[in-house]
Amino acid sequence: MPLLEQVKHTILAANGLQTQDIDRVMATLLSVPVDAADIYFQSSHFESWSLEGGIVKEGSHSIDHGAGVRVVSGDKTGFAYSDRIELPILLEAANNVKAIVKHGQNVQHKIATPQSWPQLYQPLNPLKSLADQDKIDLLKRVDAATRKLDSRIEEVMVSLVAAYDNVLIANQDGSLVADVRPLVRMNVSVIMVENGRREQGSMGGGSRSDYSYFLENDRAFEYGREAVRQAQVNLQAEAAPAGNMTVVLGPGWPGILLHEAIGHGLEGDFNRKGTSAFSGRVGERVASDLCTVVDDGTLAGRRGSLSVDDEGTPTQNTVLIEKGILKGYMQDKLNARLMGVNPTGNGRRESYAHLPMPRMTNTYMLPGESEPEEIIRSVKKGLYARNFGGGQVDITSGKFVFSASEAYLIEDGKITRPVKGATLIGNGPDVLTKVSMVGNDLQLDSGVGTCGKDGQSVPVGVGQPTLKIDGLTVGGTNI
């Protein structure tokens, strides 16, 4: 298993540790009756380059490594981490955290450790995939090409970032799971001015690969063109309408709807605790029968994908909603065990210094049968939202928001005038019951999503076909 050997070399050997040392730490953790224990080793390299005002004025590089030691007993967790990967430190951490175990069940839960799983990305270091001078040249070329597109452009900002993450997960059954995770991202934003009015546009993308991703299919330059197009639209935009109306969401990134409205509410921790608006509702109708929604961590190279999650469970394609019926939740090991189900490969953590919890990977809705044009034609008066910024949800009340950054009025079945961005608000458990048409044009986002939960950020993906929702509150100013 060359990948495992590579990571053992990168993390253990580099710090003078051997496999037997892990066994010693694990033996300390298992000297009390626990339900689960793991040690998470990580070594990360990160770099970023940014251009503004026509010059690459800044770059940064960082290295972060460490190990986190965890024991779980019932629903109790003890956790300690250190940036020093040294045996005495790890043993001390193990001694500290096992004190959480008071009345252990002394049940060794046998979760069969899988022997193999597909590698969804190459174990490469994207920081080394391009010479530094070539990274700078790429930023400058994108800047120059973008500036030529419109004389109203006042400022162009381009950024390029890459991460190279090595993880090694030791579980209580003695298994060692390794993963090498590349991640790259690029973003272009522009500011345009016309008659004293100032607007912005922004576009980016990325994947679990290397910098060559941005050179394929002219992607880097396409981000610039798309940012300019959005700024041009915004320069024409009028005040957005306010009130409840029919909303058509475009394909791709607007799938942030699914992430906020239902995704978070279907994470196992909230449902085990009964704090989610979706708690106890498996088998019930939560969407119209046009809606099938999955969380799929197995898409090759996608930003939200992982070969194995941060607990060593291979990711999978989990059906959350099938033809409108709630099928199940996304689980890490702890919540799966407490709810009596199997982990779904959704146990993720920001780093060794954070505890894992159930998190999304790539969340999207499967395509339906309607032509997108037919969906627009069916709306007498409404809003067509093509691009979005961020969103947020209150898990308990189910209320969620997501903010449009590019939107248009639909009048008599036609897309007419652009309107300013506005926040859309709805209720998670019933918004999908109002989906009356689903397009045949499924798209995934371009690879820019980052999800925050309990202060931990992880990369995710979303996607959807064009959707028609019969009634969503649009937060414009035009009453």
Add this chain to the structure above:
Amino acid sequence: MNGKSDFNLAKSLLNREFPVQNQAEINRLKTVVQQLLDEAKQQGASAAEAAFSVDNGLSVSARLGEVETVEFHCDQGIGVTVYFGQQKGTASTNDVSPESLKETVQAACSIARYASADDYAGLPDVSQLATEFPDLDLNHPWSVDAEQAIALAIECENAARGYDAAISNSEGASVSSHQGTRVFGNSLGFLQGYQSSRHSISCSVLAGSGDAMQRDYWYSVARNAANLQSAQAVGEKAALRTLARLNARSLSTRQCPVLFAPEMASGLIGALIGAISGGSLYRKSSFLLDSLNTQVLPDFVRIHEQPLLIGALGSASYDGEGVATQTRDIVSEGILRGYVLSTYSAKKLGMQSTGNAGGVHNLTVETGSNDFAAMLKLMNTGLLVTELMGQGVNRVTGDYSRGASGFWVENGVIQYPVEEITIAGNLKTMLRNIVAIGNDVDLRGNIRTGSILVEQMAIAGE
């Protein structure tokens, strides 16, 4: 449910510097920072700055009367920025071994060699560096161990759950304690460090069931644990806030006055600060471009920075570049008197740093004589906003549209809770149309303001 846990925080290697409160620790970090600066010079940098921070902490959470998590935190990091003339590079790591220090400086130098020359890059002017370092009383290590912290969290959660039978579930209560040491130095001879602490207690509970569930929370944070609200008080406030949200309804779409509760009002002031920050200004991505010495708020508004407040959460005698912080008015008589600048953004704008590399320090909005009840009366009929959702604030245009929940108010009296609505407007006009600022100041953050009443906004609902 028994509230006890036989938990024991051993003096350990993990918590190797906890709790240390002495000059020796600062000196240890200073030595490393000086090594970084020396190494940068060795490798040919014409100027450099470096920082080293160490943070240790404990956080525990309890749920349904029992401990849920115990976490030992132990973080450290170094960062170095080097200049080769006008070219700049930055690198950081959490590995402070001698080899790693060398490699980190190398990484920064390598980046600087590839970066373009930037006329505005460079260290601050020597004359702007801080020279006085008063004791701001920021460091109060808390001797709480895991067992005591768990007991406190359980007490807090019990207070919330026992407050009313309608409290139906809990997300738990947590207690955390952190202490850290920070040292910053540059090749102009600046080398300073300080220690600080931060402790908090928080609680989040649910009421109702099924489609009618609500959740809210409360927290207290302080540099000195003695200044924390009691566990009991935090728990009760969390319960009270949750109960108040039960049976919330939407509103019809309308225009009306909006009263931002203090916790929400700080976000409004934060948006103002974002728009007058150097980065937004020189990138021309601000709705307040060229607004210096112009009216941006009503003439009764004064907003000032108080960096030297004793024991406050935002206090500092120097900023992230060693520049002396300033006790100053940013807005007086509603007129914008100064921007919020770092050395770089100031040079880009042809100005001087205002000591705000890393942000503002105890930004204080002067209040009137109205308490919260008087603010409600003043609004008479309108929307009280106690929670905002989403990031619908456009800094370039000032367009503002966010999800909201709160309470409908008539004749100065709260009528019923509301949710699933949005509030929208443009920040430029919202700021100009502030009617009054309450004296119900929230001191838990770096922006200190009371509730803020805005004359009118668009509400979208059912």
